Amino acid sequence: MSKLFFRYGAMNSGKSTALLQVAHNYEERGQSVVVVKPALDTKGHNKIVSRLGVSRSADILLASGEDLRHKVDELRGRRSSSESALACVLIDEAQFLEPEQVDAALEIAVFDNLPVVAFGIRTDFRRRAFPGSLRLLEVAHALEEMKTICRCGAKAIFNARLGDGGMAHEGHQIMIDAPGVTYEALCAHCYLKFEQRH
Ligand SMILES: [Zn+2]
Numbered sequence: 001m002s003k004l005f006f007r008y009g010a011m012n013s014g015k016s017t018a019l020l021q022v023a024h025n026y027e028e029r030g031q032s033v034v035v036v037k038p039a040l041d042t043k044g045h046n047k048i049v050s051r052l053g054v055s056r057s058a059d060i061l062l063a064s065g066e067d068l069r070h071k072v073d074e075l076r077g078r079r080s081s082s083e084s085a086l087a088c089v090l091i092d093e094a095q096f097l098e099p100e101q102v103d104a105a106l107e108i109a110v111f112d113n114l115p116v117v118a119f120g121i122r123t124d125f126r127r128r129a130f131p132g133s134l135r136l137l138e139v140a141h142a143l144e145e146m147k148t149i150c151r152c153g154a155k156a157i158f159n160a161r162l163g164d165g166g167m168a169h170e171g172h173q174i175m176i177d178a179p180g181v182t183y184e185a186l187c188a189h190c191y192l193k194f195e196q197r198h
Helices: 017-028 068-079 099-110 131-139 188-196
Strands: 005-010 032-037 047-049 055-057 060-062 086-091 116-120 141-146 157-163 182-186
Touching: 005 017, 005 099, 005 131, 017 032, 017 047, 017 055, 017 086, 032 068, 060 068, 068 099, 068 131, 086 099, 086 141, 099 116, 099 131, 116 131, 157 188, 182 188
Parallel strands: 005 116, 005 141, 032 060, 032 086, 086 116
Antiparallel strands: 047 055, 157 182
């Protein structure tokens, strides 16, 4: 039996970079990986983009309602004769998975004996869990926090949404590439102070 891992962190904690590094490590050993990205994440379209400038295409762009286990199985079938053995499933922006897709990821690990490593953000700009992250926190075998630093030097754990000169308190949970909207990873102290001021 393999395991489902959830590596979570605030924005800009290097999750995509870490994913690309894991993929590289497997491939260097002559093994292949499947890279999955929820179709919801429009940033870079089907590309996994690291802020360090490295990128690669996702093997599976997973749309809403699609069965992740079935998709991985299909790909495994297509690759079986031609390529090196499939060793791992890597999921970028895993906060955007649907809970059922997280359950499918657990089945891939448990029944298909393929380790699954999901990288994602734990909470949204109002400090509420994304549905995919919540399910991952519930069912993953292993949780690993990826650290990044707040402007004050402490560990950042929250993601503030900035726009119109202040901090957003309302709005859709998902807002990617909207004009004038940016995010900043903050520690709890800076987040709460910032919230009081705006
Ligand atoms: Zn801080």
